[in-house]
Amino acid sequence: MSSTIKVLLAEDQSMVREALAALLGLEEDIEVVAQVARGDEVVAAAHAHDIDVALLDIEMPGCTGIEAAARLHRELPAVKLVVLTTFGRPGYLRSAMEAGADAFLVKDAPAAQLAEAVRKVLAGDRVIDPTLAAAALAEGANPLTDREREVLRAAADGSTNAELARALHLSQGTVRNYLSTAIQKLAVRNRTEAVRIAREKGWL
Amino acid sequence: MSSTIKVLLAEDQSMVREALAALLGLEEDIEVVAQVARGDEVVAAAHAHDIDVALLDIEMPGCTGIEAAARLHRELPAVKLVVLTTFGRPGYLRSAMEAGADAFLVKDAPAAQLAEAVRKVLAGDRVIDPTLAAAALAEGANPLTDREREVLRAAADGSTNAELARALHLSQGTVRNYLSTAIQKLAVRNRTEAVRIAREKGWL
DNA sequence: CCGCCCGTATGACATCTGTCATCCGGCAGT
DNA sequence: ACTGCCGGATGACAGATGTCATACGGGCGG
Numbered sequence: 001m002s003s004t005i006k007v008l009l010a011e012d013q014s015m016v017r018e019a020l021a022a023l024l025g026l027e028e029d030i031e032v033v034a035q036v037a038r039g040d041e042v043v044a045a046a047h048a049h050d051i052d053v054a055l056l057d058i059e060m061p062g063c064t065g066i067e068a069a070a071r072l073h074r075e076l077p078a079v080k081l082v083v084l085t086t087f088g089r090p091g092y093l094r095s096a097m098e099a100g101a102d103a104f105l106v107k108d109a110p111a112a113q114l115a116e117a118v119r120k121v122l123a124g125d126r127v128i129d130p131t132l133a134a135a136a137l138a139e140g141a142n143p144l145t146d147r148e149r150e151v152l153r154a155a156a157d158g159s160t161n162a163e164l165a166r167a168l169h170l171s172q173g174t175v176r177n178y179l180s181t182a183i184q185k186l187a188v189r190n191r192t193e194a195v196r197i198a199r200e201k202g203w204l
Numbered sequence: 205m206s207s208t209i210k211v212l213l214a215e216d217q218s219m220v221r222e223a224l225a226a227l228l229g230l231e232e233d234i235e236v237v238a239q240v241a242r243g244d245e246v247v248a249a250a251h252a253h254d255i256d257v258a259l260l261d262i263e264m265p266g267c268t269g270i271e272a273a274a275r276l277h278r279e280l281p282a283v284k285l286v287v288l289t290t291f292g293r294p295g296y297l298r299s300a301m302e303a304g305a306d307a308f309l310v311k312d313a314p315a316a317q318l319a320e321a322v323r324k325v326l327a328g329d330r331v332i333d334p335t336l337a338a339a340a341l342a343e344g345a346n347p348l349t350d351r352e353r354e355v356l357r358a359a360a361d362g363s364t365n366a367e368l369a370r371a372l373h374l375s376q377g378t379v380r381n382y383l384s385t386a387i388q389k390l391a392v393r394n395r396t397e398a399v400r401i402a403r404e405k406g407w408l
Numbered sequence: 409c410c411g412c413c414c415g416t417a418t419g420a421c422a423t424c425t426g427t428c429a430t431c432c433g434g435c436a437g438t
Numbered sequence: 439a440c441t442g443c444c445g446g447a448t449g450a451c452a453g454a455t456g457t458c459a460t461a462c463g464g465g466c467g468g
Contacts (some may be wrong), residue, residue: 018315021222111222158396174416192396193362383424
């Protein structure tokens with residue numbers, strides 16, 4: 001016991017990543033032994049370094065921190081997972097938990113909570129902002145079906161129905177139907193609002 | 205001369221802000237003497253602390269780092285300005301320079317460049333990513349008129365023409381005209397794409 | 409086995425959006 | 439004084455979008 005806690009840090013923005021590493025480096029009992037900038041490099045790096053805790057940003061190229069968490073949880077269940085994100089979206093919290101995360105932190109929480117969380121998850125605790133947890137429970141589950149989500153995601157960039165139909169191998173009418181039901185489920189008036197709301201809730 | 209360089213750090217996400225402070229704290233010659241989380245607190249903090257360099261994130265509540273830079277430049281022209289941002293949007297670079305910034309850094313640049321930039325601006329140099337500078341020059345100036353930008357910004361959340369007309373005290377037809385010309389200037393096919401492109405270029 | 413939801417599709421309809429021509433008053437350059 | 443651009447507006451039109459009813463096959467829970 002109690003040599004240092006070995007941490008893998010995954011975050012795409014170098015400056016932020018190295019700054020977080022500097023922050024954790026100030027702690028006597030924590031050592032950042034690996035850094036990656038892409039979600040799809042997490043698992044390999046974890047295998048290569050024998051780590052105790054993985055600190056994962058959600059928004060990353062390659063794959064999201066949540067997907068990375070899920071894979072890591074399957075392949076190396078002993079590794080504790082701390083998910084870190086810019087956006088406190090309740091849906092994110094929900095999916096992070098389903099992926100096996102032990103802690104969920106938003107980046108506008110005080111920096112001290114980071115090292116705190118690392119130590120706590122290693123001790124077997126879970127770390128979740130209670131406000132966010134309440135919000136996640138209050139808003140209920142994602143009402144969108146898989147297809148509705150796919151279409152909405154594809155529609156986010158302003159693609160037209162015809163383009164969506166082509167891209168998703170659907171008829172144009174079907175695309176409209178999915179968007180229509182999504183719009184109704186989200187209680188908004190057009191696809192743009194639907195995309196916005198779904199994003200805010202972390203349902204996209 | 206040459207005691208330490210006194211830095212003000214403005215960034216809304218506590219964890220990132222304190223991590224950057226930790227990073228700069230590792231440098232012998234740099235000292236973070238003040239931290240703020242809002243753009244509209246920058247000027248007051250600068251007055252209170254007699255700083256050499258202000259390090260400003262763009263995306264902040266209160267006001268943007270660019271607006272804060274402009275005010276600081278007017279009130280305390282001796283303070284050097286480093287603008288830091290997540291998004292390498294050419295339009296941001298342009299407006300940052302117009303606001304009097306001495307350096308423009310994107311957060312996915314290596315962390316070492318941060319301290320580097322602080323030292324260089326103090327020495328009277330300017331620090332700009334050459335790739336970004338080229339992009340900013342290549343894309344030309346913002347082609348949108350004030351009103352077009354306003355309408356586009358207001359349309360970003362999915363508001364309908366009628367809502368936009370009400371909000372901006374315009375006729376519905378005028379709203380459509382502005383959106384139409386914006387769409388044509390940006391060479392896209394609908395308002396959603398127009399918003400996306402304008403955002404990407406930093407023209408919004 | 410029956411109902412229910414999902415994925416997919418069609419057709420009809422109403423409304424919203426985008427385009428275009430045209431107009432006005434004001435202001436800046438030449 | 440003339441020209442051109444901007445802000446603002448109207449009307450007409452085509453095409454995109456949103457709604458609704460309806461249909462069919464597959465799967466899953468009761």
